[in-house]
Amino acid sequence: MKWTHLCFAFFFLPYREGIAQISTGSIKEGVMEVGVWQFNNFAGIQGGYLNPASLSDSRIGWQVQLGSLYTQGGITNVDNPDSHVLFSGTSLKLNKHLWSPTYTDVRGPGFMLQLPNRHAFSISTRYRAASYQTKILFGNSTTNVNRGWTTEAFNEIGLSYALPIWVYKKHHIKAGVTYKFIGGVYYEDLVSQGALGASHFEGTLLNTSTKFNKPFEWNHLFPSKNNGGAFDIGIIYDFVPDFEQYLHPMDGKTRIDVTKNKYLVRIGLSMLDYGSFAYKGVERREGVFVNQSVPAAFGKTNLPNDLRLLLTEHSPQSQPDITRSLATIFVINADVRLGKKGWYVNALINSAKWSNKGFYSPKPYTPFSVAALTPRFEKRGAEFSMPLSYWRQTKQWAVGMQVKIGGLFFGTESLNSLFGGSKSPAPTVYAGFSIQGWARAIKGSDGAGIFDENDAYANALGSQNLIKNGI
Template sequence: MGISNSNYGGTHSVYRHPSEVADSRYRFYLNLAAADAFVATNQARWVAPFSMIRYVTGNVPAEYHRERGRSLGRTGFMKEMQNGRDKRLTMGGEVRGPAALLTLSDRFGIAVSSRIRTVVSHRNTSEATARLMLFGTQIPELRGIINESQHGMANVNGFAEMAFTFGAVLLDNDDQVWKAGLTVKRNVGFYNSHIRVDNGTHQIVRDPTQNGFQALEIERFNGKYGYTTQEAFQRASITPGWLFGKQSAGAGWGFDLGMTYEYRPDYRKYTYREKGEIRRDPTKNKYLYRISASLVDIGGVRFRNPELVNMYPVSVTNKMITYHTFLPVKQPDDVHERIVSLLDLPLSDRTTSYRSGLPAALNVSADYQYRENLYVGVLWTQSLVSPNATAMSTPSMLAVVPRWESRWAEVSMPIALQDNYSMPTIGLALRVGPVFAGTDHLGGLVNIGNPRGANLYAGAAIPLFRRGPRNPNDCYFPPQEGGYWKRWGRRR
């Protein structure tokens, strides 16, 4: 959020609003690389005496080393939020680049981009099932409780994206300007695993195969289970056969479409004549306020390679997961094979095709220029993905983003309601020259207020800015018969 609404966001602004590729402040912008990591949940808060970042990187104080490798729910580092409501978790990352934006003229701009997106999530999950996912079965207080009418959807998604964006100024009516943009995306899936529980009943019981341990008895499970084999990930490569052929587990197309309106009451300050044409100063932000709206990530990935794709409907009763069920497990395919065997899913029910949707969303933003270099933006993202869909999703959020920006430096502080408008956060982002770094959840990064999420991003680019008006005293000779060579001999 700290970068995407900026007039100097380059290709990062185009991901939110494709119309921003037109009338950019850049003549050419090359994103070398950018990375983003995030986690948000309504199930638990982080209560450890150190940050989540230190835990993930293994840089925890020595007295807590004994907790490494244990379930987070049993370390005491997390505090449950029990309120009887359905739970959710979104965790993942994104790598962007290379990507480039090119201004073709005062009216037209294009961008080409690439990125890898991965998300692990569960949504619409019954609290009892979410507790099981957090703690495991080795909690005595959970034993013997029959949990009925359980439901939930869990997804692991990973895909690569190549995209082309075209944008244009549709109307320049002096003080009112309309821009539009369209992005076409080629998405190639390199991994997917999902499980949906429509109706389930389970309880924790004594493990009949191992003294002193507990097992999970599944009395009922109706839903579906699908996955790609690990070979799907191993085949990933930047080759025509993988991007457009049949080597990948699946592929598909996606689209972004958006428009931007700018109100420019002082347009005369930015208007000049050059080579006989009336132009606007491309180095300046000319609006008093700007409103943008876009539909992004419309489309999906169709996984249909019969060598790599497996899909099963599930309707089973009286199954048990014991201490020995997943021993030994060394790779993802082992887990999938054990689940298929445990649930006794017949090969005759197996299909080799399913669709995984992109994280479709509506993005709306407004930006107001309070004074020179000082702006206040509003960002709204509304997810369009059903909670039970086999799809990656972007949690809905609303943010106010004050910022100070100039050509070579910028600072912003997003104030937001994230994670479906339930998690208040404050962020901080800095851009200096060709690099930027920031977080949309400063509390999660530095461990303030028992956070239930965290976020961190950074990137580097090569920016080439657009040229301003030339010397107004330069002579100009309009085109005439005879072309260049005849004009060359004219007296200056």
């Protein structure tokens, strides 16, 4: 395995006038996230991305998220990812291929706060970008350029709220919702049909884009305009067989200990990314080239970039906005506590529903459906987990590993990609950091964190008031 640089993926083929599109490529391009860093009870804001209800009764009292990055790789000289995918200019030589990030999920600055009675809210930001070869037209030799590449990038700012909605003895239900203001940052679909010789190109090029030939800028990470929105909705059921030991009578009220994990079994249901947004300022450029002279190095390093340069002198034609319905993701997640030493096992089924409504172009950001089983050890904010996942679209198995120490976490969801083989998944890597304070122990009005004589007096007085008022 050789590092070349530091390494910090379905398609819909419409008919394009002037270019007949027949695909012989794979439908296995898409993105995949198991998201094991979102499972644990110290995940905070990160847990809210998987199920917003998890913010309620978290072990986190407050949290400032500084940022996290998840990347998935594609083959560099095939996918030629656009600069809007962060770190796409880096590469890793692995299993006889050179890999570069073709998908990045950047979760930027955010803030979370636990409120009284296990309510919680958070503000979060996020940037997602995907870029890769989405189709191959007739022919697949080294001298033809009958193929296409697509890139899209969008950002969001999310507002979340979570709270308990039903508690009866051993049974607890909490719910949460997130509304996300979404901005379409960048979209491009580049299609080429022709042949490339030693010093000439002959064929047809078509480019549909919002910012033709413009590179990524760091301010794209942060939402500056709203082009639409989407909801995340979640519900969580906790089975707590020994719930009484977490109850504390104080100041005439029964309070629940927020510093401990109380459930034996937790089942979560969530629906993510239900909504749409628009890419605005769309332009189209088309060129027909006959015996066009090109440099000897044309297409050797980055073929899409070289093809774009041929279109720079062609006048753009304004196009309607592209409305983008997100792929709605349905998640079933079960977490079981194994004893009281900090061991857990998590089962996840993640099903993505794709939609082409209002969007007749390739969609690089297309989530895979995933099933995963993850043993986990967590204690005092530290965690070690190893997910075993199955990617349904590609029919591949992946083994991952994650380490979390306080606010720092890092890992991979495809450790076995290091060892190659026909069934190996795409390489992935992720890391993130936050600053937080743990949920505080319960204290009565007398400042004591225990049930004492003052609380007994307050409880008695509270009972008398209830009787006096006929309650």
